[in-house]
Amino acid sequence: MPAPRANMSYRDIKQVVLDRIQNRIWAPDSLLPSETELAVEFSSTRTTVNRALRELAEEGYLERKRKAGTRVLNSPVRKAQFSIPLVRDEIAETGAAYRYSLVESRIMPAPAWLSSRLDILQKQEVLHLRCMHYADNAPFQYEVRWVVTESIPEVLDADFTESGPNDWLVQKVPFTNLELSFMATKADQTVSEFLDAPLGDPVFTAERITWLRNKPVTLAKLFFAPGYKMTTHL
Amino acid sequence: MPAPRANMSYRDIKQVVLDRIQNRIWAPDSLLPSETELAVEFSSTRTTVNRALRELAEEGYLERKRKAGTRVLNSPVRKAQFSIPLVRDEIAETGAAYRYSLVESRIMPAPAWLSSRLDILQKQEVLHLRCMHYADNAPFQYEVRWVVTESIPEVLDADFTESGPNDWLVQKVPFTNLELSFMATKADQTVSEFLDAPLGDPVFTAERITWLRNKPVTLAKLFFAPGYKMTTHL
């Protein structure tokens, strides 16, 4: 374990503090010395100590309150960070070749469930898209999407035969808000055919809703091919 | 959109910069002015501008390189942050009553797949646990867990009849490393019975491996009751 010495960077201080937490030198629920005291111990300044502690708090190890001081959290609420890559990138990273294909594209009135889900008017015009993403010609993801045309009229002029709506939207719409859900669903007839999975088999499914300044832009359902596993390290 | 003025906090600056990104005033791939220039524009100091830009970079909007400058990312790698609550807390938040039940606890040699998964010796001693978590007496989660006794011998003296291993481990082991995976699995006979789900139905499943200073501590498989949906906002 590193020992306090002079010229410690905020990274060094983070590490020392983390070690003390993990070795129960500062037990859960206990109070740390004040920033000022720690600055003295580490022969540093309060600014530097502050950054170290602030980051540890962001990472879920500490809780900080004015006047109350800095406390060690008993059960660190570790935060899993999933990056949400474009399908294309996700496939490219595995070294496989990416292929895209448009299955269907049509304009329609929003079905009731969608209206209520996105909080838009019943039968409001939406662009309905279905597409497939392949990795080395094996089905990887089946995408079903609805885009609220009123929120982004340019979508009607976009061409989705060559590349997916996700690519287009990411470039075009600086979304401000996002809801992401994961679940396990049962492969219905369509999903089963597109993903080459037995009917009724479990399918890892993501649902993604995007807003632009509180106006709903799009809802996408992403069905992943059998065996898909979403993993994160931290 | 906020306009630059004097006395802007780093939060204000963040907001202004974010607005400019989202309104394409600073387009994707374009270079921002240097910190020094921005400090002048915002009548602030470089330190303050630095914090604003640093945080925006952490949040996935910007890419910063020495000498190269600060660039707007074209497809913001938005990061989904899932907090990973204890089952107990997750249930409590819904307002339901939490109930725990130990199904099985026994010491055994690690099966081959586990050894290879955790990178431990074949047949190394592990504590095998199975338990159930209920919400208002409805099955919520079926937990299957293995704990490497060598990594944490105290686990042999712990009592898991009243509360789950997760609670105990969180209190006892300051894990340093974590791998978390999500997938959709098919309910086998056991899972089907415990979760009261039809055999073969999709089950949302999480797998969690924890290390303490590079030594594997535990692997848990968490099977969620039908209809479970994991959601995050950002």
Add this chain to the structure above:
DNA sequence: TAGTGGTCTAGACCACCCG
């Protein structure tokens, strides 16, 4: 090699909130 971000210092004022 020169310009950019990364970080540290020393000091200051303030907002919050526990006791």
Add this chain to the structure above:
DNA sequence: GGGTGGTCTAGACCACTAT
């Protein structure tokens, strides 16, 4: 009320890396 963290300032040196 007073102590703690939150933040800002003004300045400095340094590390990296594009050119």
